[in-house]
Amino acid sequence: MSYHSFLLEPISCHAWNKDRTQIALCPNNHEVHIYKKDGNNWSKIHVLKEHNGQVTGIDWAPESNRIVTCGTDRNAYVWTLKGDVWKPTLVILRINRAARCVKWSPKENKFAVGSGSRLISVCYFEQDNDWWVCKHIKKPIRSTILCLDWHPNNILLAAGSCDFKCRIFSAYIKEVEEKPAPTAWGSKMPFGEVMFESTGTSGWVHGVCFSDSGNRVAWASHDSTVAVAEGGKTAVCASLTSETLPLLCVTFITENSLVAAGHDCYPVLFVYDSNKAAMSFGGKLDVPKQSAQKGMTARERFQNLDKKATTDSKEAVLESVHKNSISQISILNGGKAQCAKFCTTGMDGGMAIWDVKVLSIVKHVRVQMQ
Amino acid sequence: MAKNTLSSRFRGVDIDEYDENKFVDEQDEAAEQQGPDACEVDHLIRQYPSDQWDMMTAFHIALRNPPINSKNPAVKERAQVVVLRVLTAFKSSDIEPAVKSLDKNGVDLLMKYIYRGFEKPSDNSSAILLQWHEKAFAVGGLGSIVRVLTARKSV
Numbered sequence: 001m002s003y004h005s006f007l008l009e010p011i012s013c014h015a016w017n018k019d020r021t022q023i024a025l026c027p028n029n030h031e032v033h034i035y036k037k038d039g040n041n042w043s044k045i046h047v048l049k050e051h052n053g054q055v056t057g058i059d060w061a062p063e064s065n066r067i068v069t070c071g072t073d074r075n076a077y078v079w080t081l082k083g084d085v086w087k088p089t090l091v092i093l094r095i096n097r098a099a100r101c102v103k104w105s106p107k108e109n110k111f112a113v114g115s116g117s118r119l120i121s122v123c124y125f126e127q128d129n130d131w132w133v134c135k136h137i138k139k140p141i142r143s144t145i146l147c148l149d150w151h152p153n154n155i156l157l158a159a160g161s162c163d164f165k166c167r168i169f170s171a172y173i174k175e176v177e178e179k180p181a182p183t184a185w186g187s188k189m190p191f192g193e194v195m196f197e198s199t200g201t202s203g204w205v206h207g208v209c210f211s212d213s214g215n216r217v218a219w220a221s222h223d224s225t226v227a228v229a230e231g232g233k234t235a236v237c238a239s240l241t242s243e244t245l246p247l248l249c250v251t252f253i254t255e256n257s258l259v260a261a262g263h264d265c266y267p268v269l270f271v272y273d274s275n276k277a278a279m280s281f282g283g284k285l286d287v288p289k290q291s292a293q294k295g296m297t298a299r300e301r302f303q304n305l306d307k308k309a310t311t312d313s314k315e316a317v318l319e320s321v322h323k324n325s326i327s328q329i330s331i332l333n334g335g336k337a338q339c340a341k342f343c344t345t346g347m348d349g350g351m352a353i354w355d356v357k358v359l360s361i362v363k364h365v366r367v368q369m370q
Numbered sequence: 371m372a373k374n375t376l377s378s379r380f381r382g383v384d385i386d387e388y389d390e391n392k393f394v395d396e397q398d399e400a401a402e403q404q405g406p407d408a409c410e411v412d413h414l415i416r417q418y419p420s421d422q423w424d425m426m427t428a429f430h431i432a433l434r435n436p437p438i439n440s441k442n443p444a445v446k447e448r449a450q451v452v453v454l455r456v457l458t459a460f461k462s463s464d465i466e467p468a469v470k471s472l473d474k475n476g477v478d479l480l481m482k483y484i485y486r487g488f489e490k491p492s493d494n495s496s497a498i499l500l501q502w503h504e505k506a507f508a509v510g511g512l513g514s515i516v517r518v519l520t521a522r523k524s525v
Contacts, residue, residue, distance in 0.1 A: 164522070202520055202521060202522045202523075203520040222516070222520050223516060223517045223520040223521070224512070224513035224516045224517060225517075241474055241478070241513060241514075241517065242511075242513045243510060243511025243512065243513040243514065244511060244512060244513055245512050245513070245516065246516055
């Protein structure tokens, strides 16, 4: 478990390259900075300047080594490495509000951008015109799309939106792929078809994630709940209300367990039991600092009572590793099936890398490996 | 530029009404959301403090059938009055076991009523409500308060 403080500003978004030696992040401005791991330090090797507005989403395609970024200037750029320089290609998204999130599809021939224009732009490369073209998914989205995740079959796309719903859409583009095989979510998948729409939870959906097999989708919403839906003849939903502040990002680390993090500044583990279709809280995953337990003198106690009206000796300092909300979580290795390490970045400008094995031993937390 | 660009009182038409993409809330049926039974609750309160368990029953009855889907403000107001009466009739020492007897949804519902009660403070209500708030917070945590703030259908 390691923590590195990159900046004083929040890290808006981040993405790792294939071998996890480089990280691209946005330091809450119009640029993207790429850092390279140098022993125990990180050195900035590239600065990507093209956007006119804050960069809200970055995704790095592992195989083709291309970076796609999207920002509040309503544009997206696809960056390719030519020699030692990253060259941008503009993608016209045809949106009239800010772009909020972007994700490469598993086969890296398409990417999807969620925006405040209440639509998702699915972009693919048209070989004849040498140009990125986009198609829109509009119905029945009623508000900003906050988060996206692709199904492993490269066709289905889960989207969490500010209209309090998590939906699974089909993003099948006939120009670049063949008809897909039936999945747990349905068999007819024309472009823009809604395969699943959530009910039951209220609150903006901040984070959404497909499991490794694609049969389950999890989402975290602003009413402090986490829910998992399993595809099938009728989709089965299980949700869990929590006693903490809302969670902002969620990811599967095995087929049955999820890690989520948010405004409480520490990651938490949830376990999903498919037999009972129920979720349970697995434990806090933070490693607490060993604070010296000093006794309070009577004078200190009286001072506390006078100043803070409490005899509690707890200081008003966060004990977690991150000192501010965690906004993004990404899997480093192991994939979503057997994740061994994951990384969190947050509004405190820091990045923490968490080792699942170490956490399970330290916290006696059971991570069900399937 | 005209002098009147600061004020928008000259606008005669509310264009948001004509926007075809305007977000309209789903219409849910109000159905049998009548709110809790006032007479039953009254009767049980009168028995207090002789029988503590009657109070618990009154409490549970008051929290049954919340008028969440109802569009009728009178129904909601009536429900709020009943619940407030039960909450103020409790002795301070009995508040904690009452909260412990609720399940997760019950605690969320109790929080909603508590915050509704805060909106219209009367002479003694705030103090009692704050005691209830402290106990409900100990069980429900920040999450239950977040759910009060983000609830689309409220009591």
